[in-house]
């Protein structure tokens with residue numbers, strides 16, 4: 862599939878972060894994993910490279926003509942050997958506790974300023990009306 866259609870949606874996701882991409886029932890799925898790097902412990906400020914575990918997060922990147930774009934983000938968690946605190950790695954495309962990507966949220970906000978219905982926006986950004994209203 863041509864990746865050019867998706868650059869607007871995936872511009873926070875570097876090509877090398879995408880480990881796999883496939884289509885499933887009209888949904889375009891990208892497996893995303895970031896390279897392991899040193900992270901600063903948010904609790905004590907020490908640097909750590911110790912990986913604790915991984916969690917798969919589903920990230921909605923929006924919708925292209927052919928269907929929704931879904932990222933399966935394998936988010937790494939680090940553990941700090943100094944204080945024992947564990948925390949998720951930082952990433953440029955999805956915020957904590959959110960399911961919509963940063964780019965998708967920006968597109969959603971842009972659309973709110975235009976005179977389109979909430980239903981149309983929800984449909985286009987592959988989310989629910991309640992999320993749009995929030």
Ligand SMILES: [Zn+2]
Pocket residue numbers: 902903904905906907941942943944945946
């Ligand atoms: Zn620490």
